[in-house]
Amino acid sequence: MAKKKEVTVEEKLRALYDLQLIDSRIDEIRNVRGELPLEVEDLEDEVAGLNKRLEKLSSDLERVDVDIKGKKILIEEANGLIKKYNEQQKNVRNNREFNAISKEIEFQELEIELAEKHIKEFYAQIEQKKEVIAATKDKMEQRQSHLEHKQGELNEILNETEKEEKALIKKSEDYKNNMEERLVKAYTRIRENVKNGLAVVAIERGASGGSFFTIPPQIQMEIAGRKKVITDEHSGRILVDQELAEEEKLKMQNMFAKM
Missing domain, CATH: 1.10.287.1490 (Helix Hairpins)
Structure with a gap:
């Protein structure tokens, strides 16, 4: 019997950021409808x-x-x-x-x-x-x-x-179904409690996206190492490095364009 492939932390981070991009796109569509x-x-x-x-x-x-x-x-x-x-x-x-x-x-x-x-x-x-x-x-x-x-x-x-x-809603559900339940729960909880529904953000100019608080260099290195899921101590958001974020944005933009 083949052993089930273990999902790496980096793969989890990419999936979380992809899920965030999908849900943010849904938010954009709903914001266009507005009131x-x-x-x-x-x-x-x-x-x-x-x-x-x-x-x-x-x-x-x-x-x-x-x-x-x-x-x-x-x-x-x-x-x-x-x-x-x-x-x-x-x-x-x-x-x-x-x-x-x-x-x-x-x-x-x-x-x-x-x-x-x-x-x-x-x-x-x-x-x-x-x-x-x-x-x-x-x-x-x-x-x-x-x-x-x-x-x-x-x-x-x-x-x-x-x-x-x-x-997009179906794609969001698919992503959640393929992720660990604890990660989905954490993502959902953070998303409900932060501004603009952004639960996963990239490091921008040394600070977490949407925040003015600087991330210490040591923490930035850990985030870039993609060996564990790290959250911003001020906002509670899950943090990813900018390079990963750019790669996933490009991938998801291509996906959105085909919908």
């Missing part, structure tokens, strides 16, 4: 909310229209009763009957007056609601237009980057 997905989602919610409001306002108008028709029917019925009572008054036998019918006529007249007042209020409500509907429609058209513009921007970016992003 667009959230903006689109917010606009979709706003347009849906305005649509719901328009539906409610239309429903309110229908209800008010029904109320007006009801009051008009009530007026017709009251006028019919008044006519009937006026005829009855012509045939009363005494003042008591006359006064009782007069009170009925007076009650119906008050009903008509109240109904007419309500109808006037209902028509005022209709006008007010129509104004709100017009303003809501205008706002919805503006937001819909803005949504379509933002959705177009997002779709354009997605069309340009979606395929590459999916390929």
Whole structure:
């Protein structure tokens, strides 16, 4: 049975730096999208909310229209009763009957007056609601237009980057699956806790990438020796020498170009 080849520290460092370059490229793609997905989602919610409001306002108008028709029917019925009572008054036998019918006529007249007042209020409500509907429609058209513009921007970016992003995510997972679990956990933990998600950085002008703290010459020599995984004592990032970083950047750029 063939003995499994042992992975050297240098190979581990190269794999870690490659993984960092892949994940950084994914970050770049997502940064290009920026807040667009959230903006689109917010606009979709706003347009849906305005649509719901328009539906409610239309429903309110229908209800008010029904109320007006009801009051008009009530007026017709009251006028019919008044006519009937006026005829009855012509045939009363005494003042008591006359006064009782007069009170009925007076009650119906008050009903008509109240109904007419309500109808006037209902028509005022209709006008007010129509104004709100017009303003809501205008706002919805503006937001819909803005949504379509933002959705177009997002779709354009997605069309340009979606395929590459999916390929990069798969490549990132492949790298992690082929690495020691403890290294993947360390890489992930560092990446989550440092600025810009940079967990693995190269030495630049005697300091770790993205840091102003100088790395002592002895430590720089150890990093260049690629015999063990060394982290920056200030940021916690994993450090690689610049030569290794340049070699891996060139290799990964060629890979990205083919995606």
